[in-house]
Amino acid sequence: MKKIIPFLFFFLSGIRIVNAQCNCTALPAPPASQAVTITPAMGVTGIQNAINSATGPKTIYLASGTYSVGTTYINVTKPGITIRSVTGNQNDVIIQGTGMLSLSGTYHGISILHRKCTIADLTIRDIDTHPIEINFWYQPGPIDSVLIHNVHIIDGGEQLIKMSYSGLTTQSGDNGIIECSTIEYSTSLPGSNYYTNGIDLHYAKNWIIRDNVIRNIKHGPSTTSDAGPAILFFKQGVNPLIERNKIINCDEGISLGNWGDSPNISCYGGTLRNNMILGHANSRCGLLAVLCPSANIINNTVYSPGGVAFTAQKYSIEVTGSLTANCLIQNNLCDEPWYNNSNLAPTPSLTTNNFSATTSYFTSTLSTSPNLLRLAPTAPAPSINAGTSTSLRVNDFECQSMSGNYDIGADEIVTSTDLEESGKLSGVNFYPNPFTNEISIKLDFDGEVEIEVTDVLGRIQLVKQISANNNSDYKISTEACYLNNGLYFITIKSGNRAFTEKMIKQ
Ligand SMILES: [Ca+2]
């Protein structure tokens, strides 16, 4: 039996491309009576008019194309506003700025001034200052329940997602979620700039940051000052949950708290779990608790191979400040020592961590993809089944459940043939290689399989589940998934087995 399944069909049937993190599904559609559609011809003015005329919850669907922002940008001045693309594909709608720091340093992409705002399924790029700003300065009430979902943010002159706090006690920015998004610089900040973070939230209570890829949060080429952490909570952050994020090639990883709040508490509580942090040779630190009591740092993988930091500070985990008491550091797999600023910080509880990981702990030659920080079935001790069981962790970075005793790091090996870690899935052939507009896949078995295409930076370009019938052929139209010419990895997963082939599009 021969099956032809072009990927155009998948788009039409509602399947969409997301980061394919394990906990990412499409947002539900709103009631039709609450939805309007804006086109590129109507522009940002059309979006703004739709916001200004809202009298209740309103979803503003953006038709595919580019929407330019500059000195005029999008201000979400009403509660209950959702802005999302019609197609659900983040590549189809571009909020396009004028370039990083090209204006006065005060113009944004989307400024959120009211509560229950959702931004989803679009790209924001080349923005003067903040691509997304949650802005208390012009808004006296709460800006709670912000949701940022499946958004690609690339290049902004300062923090890529920023929540600033004016100091008014009537304000709050609680219960937000940032998920399933890619937040990055193309390379780094420009020039001598270093004032940035991927996500920088002040006064944020009970936020969840999960299943994101954050990349290249780095200082400009003409300075040696570090950029801020890829994810930073400070100015009285409370109890964030930060999990299953992949942080790649950044100066610093995730920080609960910041020394700038001394002598006060900067963040209280919070859990960092199942994050994978792949640094560069001069990355300063992976995970930090600074003036943050009761932080839990559990089952993260931190790897920053090579080099000597110009700051002479190079740690996997750092605990700093006299107020940073009662912290738990457990089951982390790291390649560099932890650091306790012992004159200031009480010693945390340290349980079954490994601070001397080498490449032999991981499944494959390391590249810029943190997926390759999967634990190898042959990892030296202590690693597999060497962790401490804890109710604070119920799954791993790919949402797999625990198997046997807890493993060290963000990856749990669920079977002896965990994905990408052992025997190939046999009976799979991809052809031709190189390919042009179509890849054929021949599967010589029955069962549910997942097809995943990633680029050389580990960015997932396409995911699809299909039911394979023995000896069947499938065809992928690569024109439909916008692949540029170059090298890709195509993976077929079935059960606990996987097969990956390197393929070239030309
Ligand atoms: Ca285990």
Ligand SMILES: [Ca+2]
């Ligand atoms: Ca796993």
